[in-house]
Structures are given as C-alpha cells and as structure tokens.
Amino acid sequence: MVDNTSSGTSDRTVVNRRNLLRSLGAGGIAMTAGCMSSLSGQQEWPARPIEIVSPWAAGxxxxxxxxxxxxxxxxxxxxxxxxxxxxGGSGSVGMNAAANADPDGHTIGVAAPEIALFEHLGIADLSPDDITPIMQYTEFPAALLVHEDAEFSTVQEWREYGQSNTYQMANSGFGSSWHMAAAAIASEAGVQVEHVSYDGAAPAMQAVVNQEADCTAVGAAEAAAQVRDGPLQALGVAFDKQVEALPDTPTLTAEGLEVRIGSWLGHFVQSDISDERKQQITEVYNSIYEDEGFVEFMNNNDFIRVQRGPEEFNSFLEQQYEYYGNLVDELGIEEQ
Structure with missing residues (x-):
C-alpha cells in the first residue's frame, strides 16, 4: 500500500545558510544586516517586476x-x-534557477514533491533545506488516464491487459511526482510498464492523446478538460474520495488498488533571504490566497485549495523528504 500522507518529522539535521545565520544570533549580525539592507535596497519591495519560475512546460x-x-x-x-x-531535469532546472537567484524577493520558485526527490534519485543537489518556503496553495490527487479508444475501460481491464502486455506510461520526467505516482500505481496493480519521460504533465497527457503512450498518471485537475471534452478517459483517482474535477471517476481504492498519491504546489524564495523580506512576501501571498479572482480560478478549474504558510509548509517539506525517500526504496527506483 502506498499512502502519501504526512506525519511526524524528519530526523535529518542539515545546517544551511539560513540556519547558520539564525544560530549566530541577532547581536553579532544586526549592523551588517542593516548595512546590507540599505545598500541592496532591502526596504524597497517590490522594486521591479517579479518573476515566477515554473519548472515545467506551459499548460x-x-x-x-x-x-x-x-x-x-x-x-x-x-x-x-x-x-x-x-x-528540464524533472523540474530541477527551474527550481535551481529560482533557489540560486538574488535573495531580494523578485524571483519566486515553484515547489512540488520533486524537491523532496532530487537528492534521493541523484538528479540534483537540491532539497527543502535549500529554499525558504512561502506558501503551499493547492494539492491534487493522481488520475490514471488512457485514450478513450484504448482496449480497456476499467481499472480491472487495465490490470488484466497489463499483466501480459507492457505499457508505455508517460510521466512528467524521471523522478517527478507523476513518475512516482505512475510507478506506485503500476506497482500496486502488478502491471508491466516502461516509463517514458516528458517535460511536464501537459506533454505527458498529449502523448496519450497522440497515442504515443498507452497511459499516464497526472493531476485530476490537470486532466479534467481532456477527460470532459477531449479524447482521454480517467480510470481512477488515487485519493480517499471522489474528486470534483472528475466526478464520475471512481477512486483506485474502490477499484481494488490501495494507493493514495498525487502532487501539490507551493511557492518559495531563496534560503538566505532576510526575515523582513520573507514577511513582506508572505503578507502579499496571504492576500493572493484570498483574492477573489484567484479563488474563482482555482474553483472553476477544479484545483483543491490548501494553504500552508512558511512554518507549516517547511515542516510539510521535511515530512515529504522522508516519505519520498522511503517510497524510492520501496519501489526500487535507482538513481540516474
């Protein structure tokens, strides 16, 4: 059984630049921090356009x-x-770019489960300790998708076919959250798959639309339009209840697969950003989360709204690091 529920905390103890500064205390660095703030314009935010770096393809x-x-x-x-x-790099290119940008709050990165996977899979030297979390704002369970013209239309038929045939299963990149979801679902079902990597969920779905791949596992909200109006069929969702994005799709549990897995999204800034700047950005994000237009977009597009602020998000990331490390071992996924 695979269950992406988070509890407990990681035993890892990693001292990064942010923790080191805090351990030094305010007394010895207060004057230096003040001078740096004045020289770098820390009192002014934002002083120029803000860039959000999305590490996957458009759509x-x-x-x-x-x-x-x-x-x-x-x-x-x-x-x-x-x-x-x-x-590129299962999201590591974009996340690294944001994590290593100037710590002035004008470059914001997108965090997803991949940041808890990179080190476990040898993809990149990047982990939750290398960023400052700002806010998690959504989660989405994985949906198992096939083409509407596939030879199977139920999870049971998909399982039976996959026990004597090897599926080409598209994902959003080696070591991505959707690679992990696909591997977990396939493992629980006992089917044979060859994982094929693309640069995001949208290209992975398109591969199934084009019948280059037999199936994929991506977010239910991401798949909703293609299932509702396009050529894709959702066989099941890896959640503990049916989701509004795919109201006619059963849970995988109801279909005999004990697996609950998916993805989530949040935004982050650099590990060595000042506490003052972090607070300024957090306050704006609190307003964004409640913004009428943002709420309407999330609801209209079936994205589940989940809010975790900096401290809670940080604890969640540590739990995710431990969870995915265990999952990599359980599934026997080797480093690249």
Whole structure:
C-alpha cells in the first residue's frame, strides 16, 4: 500500500545558510544586516517586476496556477508579475534557477514533491533545506488516464491487459511526482510498464492523446478538460474520495488498488533571504490566497485549495523528504 500522507518529522539535521545565520544570533549580525539592507535596497519591495519560475512546460498545473498567482499578485503590488517556464531535469532546472537567484524577493520558485526527490534519485543537489518556503496553495490527487479508444475501460481491464502486455506510461520526467505516482500505481496493480519521460504533465497527457503512450498518471485537475471534452478517459483517482474535477471517476481504492498519491504546489524564495523580506512576501501571498479572482480560478478549474504558510509548509517539506525517500526504496527506483 502506498499512502502519501504526512506525519511526524524528519530526523535529518542539515545546517544551511539560513540556519547558520539564525544560530549566530541577532547581536553579532544586526549592523551588517542593516548595512546590507540599505545598500541592496532591502526596504524597497517590490522594486521591479517579479518573476515566477515554473519548472515545467506551459499548460500544466504549475504553470496555470502560477499565472493565476501572478495575476492576483498585481492587485497587491505596484509592479508586473511574470511567469517564465524553465524546464528540464524533472523540474530541477527551474527550481535551481529560482533557489540560486538574488535573495531580494523578485524571483519566486515553484515547489512540488520533486524537491523532496532530487537528492534521493541523484538528479540534483537540491532539497527543502535549500529554499525558504512561502506558501503551499493547492494539492491534487493522481488520475490514471488512457485514450478513450484504448482496449480497456476499467481499472480491472487495465490490470488484466497489463499483466501480459507492457505499457508505455508517460510521466512528467524521471523522478517527478507523476513518475512516482505512475510507478506506485503500476506497482500496486502488478502491471508491466516502461516509463517514458516528458517535460511536464501537459506533454505527458498529449502523448496519450497522440497515442504515443498507452497511459499516464497526472493531476485530476490537470486532466479534467481532456477527460470532459477531449479524447482521454480517467480510470481512477488515487485519493480517499471522489474528486470534483472528475466526478464520475471512481477512486483506485474502490477499484481494488490501495494507493493514495498525487502532487501539490507551493511557492518559495531563496534560503538566505532576510526575515523582513520573507514577511513582506508572505503578507502579499496571504492576500493572493484570498483574492477573489484567484479563488474563482482555482474553483472553476477544479484545483483543491490548501494553504500552508512558511512554518507549516517547511515542516510539510521535511515530512515529504522522508516519505519520498522511503517510497524510492520501496519501489526500487535507482538513481540516474
């Protein structure tokens, strides 16, 4: 059974730059911090347009929700908010770019389960300790998708077919959350799969639409339009209850697969950003989360709203690091 529920805390003890500064105490660095603030314009935020770096291709959940955040953010600041797509490395290219940007609050990154996976799979030297979490704002369970013309139309038929045939199963990149979801579902079902990587959920779905791949597992909200109006069929969702995005799709549990897994999204800034700047950004994000336009977008597009602020989000990330480390071991996924 695979269950992506988070409880407890990680035993890892990693001292990064942020923790080191805190351990030094305020007395010895107060004057230095004040001087740096004055020299770098720390009192001014935002002083120029804000860039959100989405680490996957346009059209997926990270891209679409980040654009909704950007649109709402302009209501609470006097600058433009833009989204850039920096893909590759299962999200590590974009996340690294944001994590290593100047710590002035003008470059914001998108965090997803991948940041808890990179080190476990040898993809990148990047983990939750290398960022400052700002807010998690959504989660979405995985949906198992096939083409509407597939030879199977139920989970049971998919399982039976996959026990004597090997599926080409698309995912959003090696070590991505949707790779892990696909592997977990396939393992629980006992089917044979060959995982094929793409640069995001949208290209993975398109591969099934084009019948380049037999199936995929991506977010229910991401898949809703293609299931409702397009050529895809959702066989089940890896959640503990049916979801509004796919109201006619049963849970995988109801179909005999004890697996609950998916993804989530949040935004972060650099590990060495000042506490003052972190608080300024957090206050804007609190407004964004309640913004009428943002709420309407999330509801209209079936994204489940979940809010975790900096401290709670940080604890959640540590739990995710431990969870995915155990899952990698359980599934026997080897480093690249």
């Amino acid at each position: 997926g959940g990270a891209d679409r929700t980040s654009r909704a955040v950007a649109s709402a953010g302009e209501n609470y600041t006097d600058v433009a908010w833009n989204v850039s797509n920096q893909t």
